[in-house]
Amino acid sequence: MNGAEVTTVPCARMPEIARELFAGGGRMQMVYAWQPEPDTIELRYVASPPEAGRFLIWRCRPEGEAPSLAAIWPSLGWYEREIMDLFGLAFRDHPEPNRLVLAEDIPPPFDGRAGVPSPRLTARAGDIPRTLPELDAPEVQTLPFGPVRADVLESAEFTFFYVGEQILHYHPHLFFKHRGMELRFHGLTPMLGTIVAERVSGVGSVAHALAYCQAIEHASSCQVPKRAQALRVLLAELERVYNHLHYLGHLANTTTLKVGEAEGKLLEEKAKQINARLTGSRFLRGLLVPGGLRRDLAPGDWLSPALESLRAETARYVGLLEHSDSHLDRLITTGVLRRHVALDQGATGPVQRASGIDRDLRRDHPYAAYADLPLIVPVRSEGDAYARSAVRAAEIDAAIAVMQRVLLLLKDGPVRAECRAAPGAEGLGWAESPRGTLFYAVHVGVDGRLARVKIKSPSFSNWRVFPFTVHETNMMDYAINEASFGLTVAGCAR
């Protein structure tokens, strides 16, 4: 697979490989399945190497069932469950083999032989619906909350088991919004796939389209012109800025800092208006395409001062937040995510960087024009809600600095190169979205159209981690803790 180093192995060897990767300091990112032929399932394990360098992929074709790696890499647990749902493939010894993404017990939708009774279905130990812990303790109260929640929020259902203020157990159900987006790519031309990628997670439109386009570009071995690479950085950082400003405003809302909330959301609005003025879209959609950009952008003389003004206002705002005791009191020591839990469960983005894990795809596996730009990656070690907000606040500053550099160095030139994926080509693309590591694995069919697109989204990873910071905390902190993770449900459910 272009963009990564692929090794073919028997599935039975995967547990051993997984243990070696863990011991060596590498990191398993995801596993996904696809069907090279209608009768065959192939698993692809994607991992980051211990040091910078190419991503590692192992591929294997299971016969009957595959060994579960969830006991070695807990972060893979959800990926395996999703494969069970969508492909009907069973994983041996999975610790929680319950249904994950599907709403009902339907035949595996990705099975290429739809309608034909599948032997794999029988290999799977039947459908196991979602379950909640059964409690025989009258003093423990159960609170199901959602899927329709208060305020304008995404749909998800949270079940709390609690005594008084203390939360004993917390169980999120995040797939009410599962739209089956990965299957929407199938049969499309690579160019049209970009339009779908932009609509997987609205507030991550650029990151999704960028990772997707880079996967196609790796599959086609095409070179994106320099100006397009630079403008892609500009778009990706604009997306980071409006997302992080929204985050700060929303966090202030949960600590009931009303003026702080208003100011954060006003700054977000200013950022979105800058987006629209530059690109015609408040979500920066409609520009990316495999091979570069659909049209050139003219940043004009106004953009640099507008960004500087936004930076100055944000710095002042963050300074005020830093001096608001009532705000800080609610954040410090709230929702602590320990470093080893972050690693085991696969935390990503600002969440992992607030727990002392210094990883950022822009620096470690540079794409677009990031290799040529000075990039500050803020890291903190406390792992609490304060650290998560401080990392994001610092990232706004760093993002604007990178954008100013891009504008300073921007040279004229073409913005689009011919980019045609050969039949049967495959590629891996990635981007550091505002929420963390995003991967697209793309397989092109013999007809030149998309045969399989797998999305590893940062919210899928961080939602998996989040409950570990909720257990044994109290109800009053829950909303603050959730806001401090900055999650989306759409990105998780896809």
Next chain:
Amino acid sequence: MALWTFFGLAQGKATTPWPRRGDADGQEGVLGMPRYAPERCQSGCTDCAAVCPTAAIAPDAEAPGGIPGGIKVDYGRCVVCQLCTEACPTGALSPSHDWAFGVRRREDLLWSETPVPAAEPAPGQRAFRRSLHIRHVDAGSCNGCESELQALNNPFYNLHRLGIFFTPSPRFADLLLVTGPVTHAMLAPLRATWEAMPEPRWVMAIGTCAVSGGIAAGGYASGTGLDGVLPVDLYLPGCPPNPAAIIAALMTFQDRAPQRVRGGRQGGRHGE
């Protein structure tokens, strides 16, 4: 200790006087629905339909003007990707800033040579001109529509000043505002929310997904929007519709502003 109150006062007024006065709707540069000028079409050309990801543009044997091999345009399916404007060789489809596309009838979103007159508001809607309470349900959106709905309460748009409020309980809601294509799992919670609302109750479909399913339509997990699920009183396509488009649609619903679009075209300010 930060003095937020003084900070807020010193910041001054951030709210736009629009839509009461002026035109500072905050949408400078925002691209809307592509404008369709069938008289510019080349005979037999369907380049735009070939690139349209949601079949908003489809080949039509009996196209407007009787052009054989022409196209039909349904703005209720448009995700504003602008690909048709790039594929069109003659400018028959051109980029525009027409985003205020809230309509009472689904057919008002179909491009038509001879648009029918706009529908009257339902009896009782005018009574909610000064106070309207909304319950929002996300039925499987990409979160783009939520981002813009949340923006309505930021200081720039400040929706409260128009007497329009979001309410946590469907029991207090007059209007149900739905986003997303209606996923299989959200169908029952959506219906339950609607049933919990007191009558009279109305429904608004926000965003192309809720209108027609959009990019996620169909498949094993998604529906095709609200038609056939709930009775819809106002359709607002867009991907996502911007906050000003949502305000304009809400005011159309309340009969405080006329419906701008008929036959897939705008007559008001943004249609010039």
